[in-house]
Amino acid sequence: MSRVVGSHCMIWMIISVHVILLVLAQDGDQFEMYYFRGGNLHLDGMANTNDGPMHLTNNTVISTGHAMLKTPINFTASSPSSFTFSTEFVFAIFPLQKPPSYGQGMSFVVAPKIDLRANGTETSGLGLFNSENNNKTENHILAVELDTNQSPEAHDESDNHVGIDINSIVSVAYANASYYSKGKIKPLLLASGDRILVWIDYDGVEKLLNVTLAQVPKSTPVSPFLSSSIKPSVPLLSRSINLSEIFNETMFVGFSGSTGSTRSNQYVLAWSFKKGGKAQSLDISKIMDAPDQNSGS
Numbered sequence: 001m002s003r004v005v006g007s008h009c010m011i012w013m014i015i016s017v018h019v020i021l022l023v024l025a026q027d028g029d030q031f032e033m034y035y036f037r038g039g040n041l042h043l044d045g046m047a048n049t050n051d052g053p054m055h056l057t058n059n060t061v062i063s064t065g066h067a068m069l070k071t072p073i074n075f076t077a078s079s080p081s082s083f084t085f086s087t088e089f090v091f092a093i094f095p096l097q098k099p100p101s102y103g104q105g106m107s108f109v110v111a112p113k114i115d116l117r118a119n120g121t122e123t124s125g126l127g128l129f130n131s132e133n134n135n136k137t138e139n140h141i142l143a144v145e146l147d148t149n150q151s152p153e154a155h156d157e158s159d160n161h162v163g164i165d166i167n168s169i170v171s172v173a174y175a176n177a178s179y180y181s182k183g184k185i186k187p188l189l190l191a192s193g194d195r196i197l198v199w200i201d202y203d204g205v206e207k208l209l210n211v212t213l214a215q216v217p218k219s220t221p222v223s224p225f226l227s228s229s230i231k232p233s234v235p236l237l238s239r240s241i242n243l244s245e246i247f248n249e250t251m252f253v254g255f256s257g258s259t260g261s262t263r264s265n266q267y268v269l270a271w272s273f274k275k276g277g278k279a280q281s282l283d284i285s286k287i288m289d290a291p292d293q294n295s296g297s
């Protein structure tokens with residue numbers, strides 16, 4: 001008898017925990033965006049949303065562009081799991097000079113300030129760092145860079161790599177852009193103009209940050225076509241990081257890009273984010289194309 005009661009208790013405990021988790025999930029900071037004009041974004045520099053997509057950098061030399069969510073995200077150190085977050089986004093980069101010059105690069109960034117211009121220089125600074133603040137723990141910055149230029153000061157080994165940056169333009173982990181498909185590694189060209197999906201997943205308990213890329217199918221799929229169906233099972237980068245040592249309590253999330261003498265049009269075409277769990281899978285059928293690069297806009 002006591003056994004039956006015990007197992008009932010157990011079941012109720014499990015159900016209650018699930019209900020609590022669901023409520024927390026709805027309560028958390030989360031969003032999904034397919035159109036950015038008029039969105040809840042702080043734009044500066046070259047960044048604009050006039051055509052619908054987030055357009056981070058344009059044909060201006062030696063400049064930066066930022067698009068940050070206006071609403072801060074709270075990462076309170078109440079428990080390790082409170083640092084868990086995930087995000088996915090689709091980007092497209094069009095070089096504005098003939099290859100092999102692809103422009104500087106862009107990044108997804110989590111930073112304690114919404115305005116990154118003071119320290120975020122152009123060229124290899126990616127709008128995030130400068131020679132004064134580079135590699136300073138006071139930065140409290142995590143970035144995932146999509147770097148399209150080989151910069152010696154950033155110790156870059158190629159002009160087509162993905163890196164995890166902690167307080168520094170010198171990445172703690174990096175790899176040439178590629179993705180896993182059917183057990184094979186396929187190369188990706190970041191600045192090809194193709195739409196590329198990026199997943200960034202951080203588990204605050206495991207303290208592991210994963211970055212995964214994949215090519216978005218070129219033909220328009222039937223709706224709904226969730227990004228989860230094309231997510232490679234193996235991440236490109238998987239790095240152990242204790243974000244509670246990096247983040248301040250109040251952080252801003254968004255994107256940063258830069259140009260040098262080499263320029264590119266950088267776009268974010270869709271973006272989902274969630275603090276405390278898995279971001280909503282993007283519906284690929286809803287993702288717009290980047291503006292026509294021959295129309296002059």
Ligand SMILES: *[C@@H]1O[C@H](CO)[C@@H](O)[C@H](O)[C@H]1NC(C)=O
Pocket residue numbers: 045046047048058059060
């Ligand atoms: C780039 O963006 C800046 C800032 O919005 C704007 O002043 C400039 O005209 C744009 N340049 C080009 C070439 O589109």
Ligand SMILES: *[C@@H]1O[C@H](CO)[C@@H](O)[C@H](O)[C@H]1NC(C)=O
Pocket residue numbers: 029073074250
């Ligand atoms: C984040 O923290 C600030 C300051 O403690 C608070 O005012 C705000 O309501 C919090 N935001 C959320 C979404 O919990």
Ligand SMILES: *[C@@H]1O[C@H](CO)[C@@H](O)[C@H](O)[C@H]1NC(C)=O
Pocket residue numbers: 112113140248249
């Ligand atoms: C980050 O937190 C530290 C320590 O609490 C504080 O000194 C610093 O001002 C914060 N930085 C920002 C940009 O809020």
Ligand SMILES: *[C@@H]1O[C@H](CO)[C@@H](O)[C@H](O)[C@H]1NC(C)=O
Pocket residue numbers: 135170
């Ligand atoms: C960054 O700073 C740390 C110590 O604060 C040092 O060990 C490391 O070598 C520096 N990295 C670079 C690339 O300068």
Ligand SMILES: *[C@@H]1O[C@H](CO)[C@@H](O)[C@H](O)[C@H]1NC(C)=O
Pocket residue numbers: 113115116118119133136137138139140
């Ligand atoms: C510039 O970087 C330094 C070092 O990280 C930081 O203390 C300072 O607050 C930053 N300044 C601005 C305006 O963001």
Ligand SMILES: *[C@@H]1O[C@H](CO)[C@@H](O)[C@H](O)[C@H]1NC(C)=O
Pocket residue numbers: 157158159176
């Ligand atoms: C990355 O790409 C560069 C340039 O194509 C190449 O020289 C380098 O060997 C590659 N690195 C790895 C680890 O594959």
Ligand SMILES: *[C@@H]1O[C@H](CO)[C@@H](O)[C@H](O)[C@H]1NC(C)=O
Pocket residue numbers: 201202203208209210233234235238
């Ligand atoms: C990161 O990737 C590793 C290896 O595939 C996996 O074991 C782990 O669960 C992943 N973590 C997150 C937060 O996605």
Ligand SMILES: *[C@@H]1O[C@H](CO)[C@@H](O)[C@H](O)[C@H]1NC(C)=O
Pocket residue numbers: 207242244245
């Ligand atoms: C992570 O960092 C926090 C804050 O500095 C610290 O309390 C905790 O022990 C660290 N966890 C691990 C596993 O290093």
